Amino acid sequence: MNIEKITTLGQLKKSGYTPLSIKDEIRKNLIEKIRNRENPFTGVMGYEDTVIPDTERALLSRHNILFLGLRGQAKTRMARLMVDLLDEYVPVISGSEVNDDPLAPLSSYGRGMIAQHGDETPITWWHRSERYGEKLATPDVSVADLIGDVDPIKAANLRLSFADEGVIHYGIIPRSNRGIFVINELPDLQARIQVGLFNILQEGDIQIRGFKLRMPLDIMFVFTANPEDYTNRGSIVTPLKDRIESQILTHYPKTIETALAITEQEASILPQQQQMVTVSDLVKRLIEQVAFEARSNEYVDKKSGVSARLTIAAFENAVSSAERRAIIHGEKTTQVWISDLVGIIPAITGKIELVYEGEQEGPYQVAVNLVDKAIRSQFITYFPDPEKAKKKRNTGKRSQEEKAEENPYRTITRWFDGGNHVDLLVDIKDADKIAGLYQVDGLYAFVKKYFPHANEKETALLMEFVLHGLAAHSMISKRVIEGRIEFKDLIGSMMNLGQMNFGEEDELTEDDLN
Structure with a gap:
């Protein structure tokens, strides 16, 4: 017609x-x-x-x-x-x-x-x-x-x-x-x-x-x-x-894959940002995991819900955080590092409703905890579960190879136990961040063992992820102070704060200290 x-x-x-x-x-x-x-x-x-x-x-x-x-x-x-x-x-x-x-x-x-x-x-x-x-x-x-x-x-x-x-x-x-x-x-x-x-x-x-x-x-x-x-x-x-x-x-996405597809479709990333900033699948999954953690978190009001807009805004903030850092240092290209997730905190605090206990904790601290929980949850999908390693006491007359097999993180944690530490500025140059990561004994070899085909940037990102993952599982300490992330040994940090009390079951053995 x-x-x-x-x-x-x-x-x-x-x-x-x-x-x-x-x-x-x-x-x-x-x-x-x-x-x-x-x-x-x-x-x-x-x-x-x-x-x-x-x-x-x-x-x-x-x-x-x-x-x-x-x-x-x-x-x-x-x-x-x-x-x-x-x-x-x-x-x-x-x-x-x-x-x-x-x-x-x-x-x-x-x-x-x-x-x-x-x-x-x-x-x-x-x-x-x-x-x-x-x-x-x-x-x-x-x-x-x-x-x-x-x-x-x-x-x-x-x-x-x-x-x-x-x-x-x-x-x-x-x-x-x-x-x-x-x-x-x-x-x-x-x-x-x-x-x-x-x-x-x-x-x-x-x-x-x-x-x-x-x-x-x-x-x-x-x-x-x-x-x-x-x-x-x-x-x-x-x-x-x-x-x-x-x-x-209606309901929220039931899988990370569905949530990833929604964010990919809805996030507004400019062409110049896409040319400058690379976002790995790892970082994308961490951002989506934040929403999944929030929906089950005791401090977040479940009746109010956690909108898919949280991860969309968080993804945009993560890209902009990396873009800002690259502009500061005059770098033409960069990637979103784990430390750039500090920049998604404002996207989280405005998208969650807290229960009374959450209000007492504070929206900023709740958001930080959600990021840490997301890192903790995703870490075991990439690397061995640190909790299992912590449960296996390295006691008895065993070779270093046998102990390393039981605790694959032993070489890394021993480096920190020796008084070493890593300070990574949130807005540090990519080259300086990579150099700082390579200081940690055994970190590069550990990542290559599980991801032998990763390129240089992917390997460096995974190395940073390992440090954040070990901190999330309380195997090393992490402190964020004025735009700087400090990784140190857990025991030393706790002793310095005067917060350590050992019971009989938690008594340190000579092998634990070694």
């Missing part, structure tokens, strides 16, 4: 156009995509076997939908992507505030236009990108905002009686007729406003003050809500929830 040639109601009738309700329209296009093995929700990852099938079933059933889940779980994105299931264009009567279907007008304006012009009634074509309305529910939202009210100025200008339907100023919902309308954070909507949605959902009617108005709106409703809101800030009134046919539970 050539829509450019169809500009009047008469031409539309001759074209054989048959209107569909929006839910039937979505159903028709969804069926086509399913048959063609197309994903109607491109760009949404991790929902292939859960949320997307549930959503498809709801749309095939022509249901209104409530997405229920914690923040940062792509609820609004799912709703916005439904626009792609609409027909590219639909006809409307020109000038209609409620997007009247020329073949079935709802408003007095639409009916009046047809009565006046007949088959010459002018029509326009409405693109699917414009058939989407969205409102964030806040306590100050009124019935007039959503549904409409009498406009006295309009009545005065048009010299109309207040009993005339023409004095109504329609709210955002009637203006979304024949489209998708989304209300985000539904529980934040006052209960009396939620009651105003009853008739719209059940019968499709709107009620405005004293008007006897029947306007069966054709709208696909999508609501989003956070489970926390049911108790902390508000609730969805039961009769309204009963009228929303499908409630779909």
Whole structure:
């Protein structure tokens, strides 16, 4: 159908156009995509076997939908992507505030236009990108905002009686007729406003003050809500929830791989940053692990959730931290080091809600602990578990080779036990950092044993990772002081602080000291 040639109601009738309700329209296009093995929700990852099938079933059933889940779980994105299931264009009567279907007008304006012009009634074509309305529910939202009210100025200008339907100023919902309308954070909507949605959902009617108005709106409703809101800030009134046919539970990524793909897709990294800064898979996984640690951390409020936006912002900060360091030293290229993760702390503190104990600990310290826990968790996927090495007492008459086999970190920790230390400035040159890492006896050989094919930069990064990993497992000490990271022996550091008390079970043996 050539829509450019169809500009009047008469031409539309001759074209054989048959209107569909929006839910039937979505159903028709969804069926086509399913048959063609197309994903109607491109760009949404991790929902292939859960949320997307549930959503498809709801749309095939022509249901209104409530997405229920914690923040940062792509609820609004799912709703916005439904626009792609609409027909590219639909006809409307020109000038209609409620997007009247020329073949079935709802408003007095639409009916009046047809009565006046007949088959010459002018029509326009409405693109699917414009058939989407969205409102964030806040306590100050009124019935007039959503549904409409009498406009006295309009009545005065048009010299109309207040009993005339023409004095109504329609709210955002009637203006979304024949489209998708989304209300985000539904529980934040006052209960009396939620009651105003009853008739719209059940019968499709709107009620405005004293008007006897029947306007069966054709709208696909999508609501989003956070489970926390049911108790902390508000609730969805039961009769309204009963009228929303499908409630779909969303969730966070279940695997690191899915989380990596989401961050890769969503992070905004400039081309010049990509040319200057290399980000290893190791660093990417550490950043994602921070979110996984936060979601199970005792100091973080689980009811509030930890958004995927945390890792996206953290990834961007990590790249910018490396970029800033390279600019300071005039280096053309660099990589994100483990020490650059100091720069992601601000991205963490602003994205987590703390329980009382967490507030006492402080958001900065909680964020630092989350980074350390991420390093600790990921370390054992790259190298032997230090906890197992610590449990094996190197006692008895055994050769150094046998002891090293039981504790692969022995050579490294003995170097620190000998009073040696490594100071790495956060903003140090790459060459100086590598030189500092090579000071540690056995560190290079240890990394090469497990990653023989790593290139020079990868090896250096893994060497730094080993130091942070050993510190996270309390085999050496790490202190961050004024832009400097200091690695020393654990026992000496604790003695210097006067914090060491040994019981009988923790008594040091001569072999432990050696």
